[in-house]
Amino acid sequence: MKKIFGKPECMTDKPFHYCPGCGHGIVHRLIGEVVDELGIQDRTIGVPPVGCAVVMYHYFNIDMTEAPHGRTPAVATGIKRVHPDKVVFTYQGDGDLAAIGTGEIIHAANRGERITTIFVNNAVYGMTGGQMAPTTLVGQKTTTTPLGRDARLIGYPIKISEMLAITDGSIYIERVAVNKPANIIKAKKAIKKAFQIQLEDRGFSMVEVLSQCPVNLGLTSQKAAEWIDNTLMKTYPLGVIKDKSGE
Amino acid sequence: MSKVIIDKEICKGCGLCISACPKEALSISKIQNSKGFFHAEVACPEKCTSCTFCGLVCPDIAIKIYK
Numbered sequence A: 001m002k003k004i005f006g007k008p009e010c011m012t013d014k015p016f017h018y019c020p021g022c023g024h025g026i027v028h029r030l031i032g033e034v035v036d037e038l039g040i041q042d043r044t045i046g047v048p049p050v051g052c053a054v055v056m057y058h059y060f061n062i063d064m065t066e067a068p069h070g071r072t073p074a075v076a077t078g079i080k081r082v083h084p085d086k087v088v089f090t091y092q093g094d095g096d097l098a099a100i101g102t103g104e105i106i107h108a109a110n111r112g113e114r115i116t117t118i119f120v121n122n123a124v125y126g127m128t129g130g131q132m133a134p135t136t137l138v139g140q141k142t143t144t145t146p147l148g149r150d151a152r153l154i155g156y157p158i159k160i161s162e163m164l165a166i167t168d169g170s171i172y173i174e175r176v177a178v179n180k181p182a183n184i185i186k187a188k189k190a191i192k193k194a195f196q197i198q199l200e201d202r203g204f205s206m207v208e209v210l211s212q213c214p215v216n217l218g219l220t221s222q223k224a225a226e227w228i229d230n231t232l233m234k235t236y237p238l239g240v241i242k243d244k245s246g247e
Numbered sequence B: 001m002s003k004v005i006i007d008k009e010i011c012k013g014c015g016l017c018i019s020a021c022p023k024e025a026l027s028i029s030k031i032q033n034s035k036g037f038f039h040a041e042v043a044c045p046e047k048c049t050s051c052t053f054c055g056l057v058c059p060d061i062a063i064k065i066y067k
């Protein structure tokens, strides 16, 4: 028998510290598979976020450098401009990218930085204990919105991918999910395409990944995966938001 | 040899593989691993078609699949 599925070559043997059922591990594996398939392990540089994925560098045999909260696009910009031959990606949560790092990501996209961003949207601040994120749904209960997010008081879930799509520097933006096999297969294709766009020196590329945080949703792993289909996707529909790669 | 091998020490017992398996080949063990998780196990290896769905959804990359 031949091995047809296992851990990507570019990843270390270290087990993940994530909670049971957390989507981060799936997103990590997809990045690992794409790096293996593109044969770019020795020239890839990752910039992990502040958030649950803060020690992501333990899990890859890939060069990585940590950035302050929300500032991965700025750090990635510096690295890519000094080393244009490297493949540079940022990995960011929705607290990291859509709250404290809003300015950095908008300007990196607008400048058309040749970087790839993997934006993990789990609709909550995971690491710090489940507080509301700008992406939290209207009515969603979090530790700081115990009665549910009240749009009148705190506004609406922010649609960063759609916002970045209107910048001239962004080439490819797609929203995917890692809650079930069919979506995971599509998510990998999108991540691969985003890296390829950087390899072709086209401009900024980003994949928003809807991901499950069962612990802070207060749901079982299965229910959290279903919640993405039944609830999160109503506000954040899956699909290609912008694709200028053929132009 | 089973077509699916689950590393019981890496598994956190989330059960996503069990729900994803179209052949109902997997189940949760009655025995805990050293971290205290009731890990997944291959209950009916003969039912497995190596479809990889369990591996695709496993957040901990605890599953190896052969064909």
Ligand SMILES: Cc1ncc(C[n+]2csc(CCOP(=O)(O)OP(=O)(O)O)c2C)c(N)n1
Binding pocket: A049, A050, A051, A052, A053, A069, A092, A093, A094, A095, A096, A097, A100, A122, A124, A125, A126, A127, A128, A133, A213
């Ligand atoms: C400058 C700064 N402000 C605030 C924090 C506290 N903090 C750590 S992680 C985090 C939010 C993480 O949420 P998200 O980006 O959604 O990632 P997740 O943990 O859900 O993967 C915050 C606010 C910090 N570490 N640094």
Ligand code: SF4
Binding pocket: A017, A018, A019, A021, A022, A023, A024, A052, A122, A126, A127, A212, A213, A214, A215, A216
């Ligand atoms: S708190 Fe949520 S995002 Fe963080 S590791 Fe746990 S499940 Fe994952």
Ligand code: SF4
Binding pocket: B004, B020, B021, B022, B023, B024, B025, B026, B047, B048, B049, B050, B051, B052, B053, B054, B055, B065
């Ligand atoms: S490979 Fe497919 S059939 Fe086999 S255990 Fe996994 S999900 Fe079930």
Ligand code: SF4
Binding pocket: A021, B006, B010, B011, B012, B013, B014, B015, B016, B017, B018, B039, B040, B054, B057, B058, B059, B060, B061, B062, B063
């Ligand atoms: S999906 Fe992975 S971690 Fe979850 S129960 Fe199955 S083997 Fe264990």
